[in-house]
Amino acid sequence: MSDVTTANSKQPKQPIFSPRRLAHANLYVSDYERAAEFYRSVVGFNEAYRQPDNLASFVSNGNTYHDFGLTNVNSKYAKPGQRPGLFHIALELETEAELVSSYNRAVAAGLNFRSTVDHDVAHSIYLYDPDGNILEIYSDVVEDWQILRTGIVTKAKPKWVPGVTTVPINKALYPRDPNLKRIDDAVFHGKRVTHVALVTAKYEELFRYYSGPIGLVPLVGGEREDFAVLKGHASNGDLTLFRHRPGLELGLHHTGVEVWSESDLKDSLAKAKARDLDIESVHDHPARMSVTIKDPDGLRLQFYVNRDWRPEVIGTVSAEESLCLV
Secondary structure, X not given: OEEOOOOOOXXXXXXXXXXXXXXXXXXXXXXXXXXXXXXXXXXXXXXXXXXHHHOEXXXXXXXXXXXXXXXXXXXXXXXXXXXXXXXEEEEEOOOHHHHHHHHHHHHHHOOOEEEEEEOOOEEEEEEEOOOOOEEEEEEEOOOOHHHOOOEEOOOOOOOOOOOOOOOOOOOOOOOOOOOOOOOOOOOOOEEEEEEEEEEEOOHXXXXXXXXXXXXXXXXXXXXXXXXXXXXXXXXXXXXXXXXXXXXXXXXXEEEEEEEOOHHHHHHHHHHHHHOOOOEEEEEEOOOEEEEEEEOOOOOEEEEEEEOOOOHHHHOOOOHHHHHHHX
């Protein structure tokens, strides 16, 4: 990991990056081995690889090299007293060449970066959003991530300086048509992680940050609304922002997981009730059907299938319903 420091300046207003989609959500958990089993048997994701030295498990169904990263609260990456919750979110770009050129523009514009990292299968830059959440922006640099990211992975991360260490690859290497796996004996059958929802007291500032320099586009909502759904150019929504109000805890609200079909979701709901899982809500709306549960650490997972996911239909969702639907 290479630490990067740049000068502070006023946040740029124009987009610098152009993300495709949210590719993974990394969470802090109290026991990564227990979490890996829960995310397989209940959430429906296979363990792709494990890093025992980092106390972390990474699960995926083929969508990308991991959909969830599950890292212990006492790992070397965690702060003292870390509680279960959000570690970071990752936005995927088209190519490494785009990543490097956008990074250089961002540095020139005065954005502060936390670090740059070579992950073997991907090159990443990390920064903090106005709420202090860690944001990863990355590009794949190998065509088949499973060659390097399978089983136990303990390789040290080499230093990577964008555009200097290696010649940037100007080719899209993300999985184009991934062979998504389905764990039939799991309670839910997650296809992929699609979005993360955050509650913030700095709603306007976060909205401007993610729709400004980070380059996500509002699907619904705006600076003056109670919530907003922001998306990349290859998704239906990657980041949901909720304006803080009494009764809402700041930070991660839920992580969204798309399932295979509405009938599949209904079958999973019946299985979840039979297993006495912690079901927080079930919502049936013209825009989306969703089931929200909590994992062993109390972290919310929203399983859903879209129905009529157009802005005019999503716009009929009330502020209270939005917590369970977007």
